[in-house]
Amino acid sequence: MGKTYKxxxxxxxxxxxxxxxxxxxxxxxxxxxxxxVNVPGDLDPEIEDEGTEFIGLGKHLRDSITVVGSNLxxxxxxKKEDTIEVDYKINxxxxxxxxxxxxxxxxxxxxxxxNFPEK
Amino acid sequence: xxxxxTLIILSFGIQTAFCQDDILDMSTPSSPASKILDLSPSTxxxxxxxxxxxxxxxxxxxxxxxxxxxxxxxxxxMPYWVKDRGLSLENYLRAGFNDQFFQNLSISVASTQxxxxxxxxxxxxxxxxxxxxxxxxxxxxxxxxxxxxxxxDQTSFAILNITTExxxxxxxxxxxxxxxxxxxxxxxxxxxxEKRYHPKEAQNIIDKIIKAAWDKLSKDYSSxxxxxxxxxxxxxxxxxxxxETYTKFEDYIEERPGWYLxxxxxxxxNFPESxxxxxTSPKQSLWITPSYQFKKDLxxxxxxxxxxxxxYNLDFYKEYFPDSTVYQDNRDFGLSVSGSFENLSIxxxxxxxxxxxxxxxxxxxxxxQEYSGTxxxxxxxxxTLNYKINExxxxxxxLGDRFPNLLYGNENTLISLLTLNFGFGGPTKNSIxxx
Numbered sequence: 146m147g148k149t150y151k152x153x154x155x156x157x158x159x160x161x162x163x164x165x166x167x168x169x170x171x172x173x174x175x176x177x178x179x180x181x182v183n184v185p186g187d188l189d190p191e192i193e194d195e196g197t198e199f200i201g202l203g204k205h206l207r208d209s210i211t212v213v214g215s216n217l218x219x220x221x222x223x224k225k226e227d228t229i230e231v232d233y234k235i236n237x238x239x240x241x242x243x244x245x246x247x248x249x250x251x252x253x254x255x256x257x258x259x260n261f262p263e264k
Numbered sequence: 265x266x267x268x269x270t271l272i273i274l275s276f277g278i279q280t281a282f283c284q285d286d287i288l289d290m291s292t293p294s295s296p297a298s299k300i301l302d303l304s305p306s307t308x309x310x311x312x313x314x315x316x317x318x319x320x321x322x323x324x325x326x327x328x329x330x331x332x333x334x335x336x337x338x339x340x341x342m343p344y345w346v347k348d349r350g351l352s353l354e355n356y357l358r359a360g361f362n363d364q365f366f367q368n369l370s371i372s373v374a375s376t377q378x379x380x381x382x383x384x385x386x387x388x389x390x391x392x393x394x395x396x397x398x399x400x401x402x403x404x405x406x407x408x409x410x411x412x413x414x415x416x417d418q419t420s421f422a423i424l425n426i427t428t429e430x431x432x433x434x435x436x437x438x439x440x441x442x443x444x445x446x447x448x449x450x451x452x453x454x455x456x457x458e459k460r461y462h463p464k465e466a467q468n469i470i471d472k473i474i475k476a477a478w479d480k481l482s483k484d485y486s487s488x489x490x491x492x493x494x495x496x497x498x499x500x501x502x503x504x505x506x507x508e509t510y511t512k513f514e515d516y517i518e519e520r521p522g523w524y525l526x527x528x529x530x531x532x533x534n535f536p537e538s539x540x541x542x543x544t545s546p547k548q549s550l551w552i553t554p555s556y557q558f559k560k561d562l563x564x565x566x567x568x569x570x571x572x573x574x575x576y577n578l579d580f581y582k583e584y585f586p587d588s589t590v591y592q593d594n595r596d597f598g599l600s601v602s603g604s605f606e607n608l609s610i611x612x613x614x615x616x617x618x619x620x621x622x623x624x625x626x627x628x629x630x631x632x633q634e635y636s637g638t639x640x641x642x643x644x645x646x647x648t649l650n651y652k653i654n655e656x657x658x659x660x661x662x663l664g665d666r667f668p669n670l671l672y673g674n675e676n677t678l679i680s681l682l683t684l685n686f687g688f689g690g691p692t693k694n695s696i697x698x699x
Contacts, residue, residue, distance in 0.1 A: 146497065146498055146501055146502075146507070149494065170350065171351070171352060172350055173348050173350075174348065174349055174356070175356050176352060176353060177352065177354065177413075177416060179417055179420035179421050180424070181424040181425050182428075183428035187455070189425060189428070191421055193417055194352050194354065195352065209432070209436040210432070210435045212431045212435060213428070214424040214428040214431070215424070216420045216423070216424060218416070218510065219353070220353070220513070220514050221353070221356065224310050224340070224342060227312060252510065254427075254497070256428070256431060258431075258435060
């Protein structure tokens, strides 16, 4: 099992009617990723590799902490890529950068615990 | 123990008796620059940025000794990977011909202050090399890669949906006890597994996960709940066998079945008089090695062809290696086949070398320019048998006939080498070369 990186107490103020989009963006090369955003309800948005998904309106995200889980994997030889670096964004703004040395872990799991307080 | 000692002694005796040099490496060298210098550096520097490259070159090529050629220096630089491009694994594995050229392009630099001339005097030498390689994609490979990627996605999304739900239950205080936690999580486990797995196996997987949760989660929810998500993650990963999928995938991409092509070039620059005026380029080498990794039932087999061209500067060798016979153009054509069967691996290779020199003669009576040439053909063949006694001990025997070393006048060509290797890895061409 790979090393887990947990980023807690993240905050992103949003308006009640504001649409919230979550983005995964690769920075380093050779990454493979699956990301799930646990939102209220049974259907959690999923992102394969990179991309952006609508995760809900501000007022629907306010009542609980949103948990994002991301499995990253980088099997490239170290001489080609020695780092895993991924940006997590909400509405285009970086909420968390993740970076780790592949010597430490080439298959990390990243969790983001995000609050969406009123703007 | 007695047997081991006997074999070590035997190995040492044979190595001493049939001291080897210049066994041709079939594959394109990973560092063409080090290869053309016959350098086995203790460390290969691999700077990952232009700044690191600059620092490496500056710190090694300047010094207080006055000698600007560093000793035992080897650098390998892959310019494509200097920049963060956000290239996904999928796009990397499906790169086209041009992209693969740049992705696999490496520039090598090597130098030594101990390049021996014919009179055994050391001299400064530096070499530059370039190398790239291609994997020629095929339909089966596309299918296999798709299958692995799809497997990662399905398994990983199932794990994440369950673990983020577990973390959400804990973080948002949706449970007050172990039983409430499992009850709250169970619908998500069922939904994810039923969605992604065949009904015949889904119920079995669900039962296994829930049973393991009951067995492994501690009873004291209030004090141990912060470990619950990690334990659930471990249980789901283990039950869905994701680690095995990653291991199989890594084995697959290391030796993807299909055609490969490796190309390398290197040039040697020598300073025989230890000054810039004496700079000369005695030798250039070009390697072209196509290879084929067999698939499915024959995946234990690999075939490799080689074309190597070496060009020697005769003026240099006449002056600094006056007693040697050096041919201007040397072309090697060879074939190697290797197979691995559990603890046993066998490799056989054969190479034919065509050497020639054309010299300009004095014009004849009518002023016509004439050339005279000398030619030579040599063969090399080598069979190697490796047997892995256990994880750390490898017994290896090589038998064959190598090229004569014309540069140093060594016509002894027999190879008969028995080695017992302790530790990691078996005997390589380099280890044979170094004997």
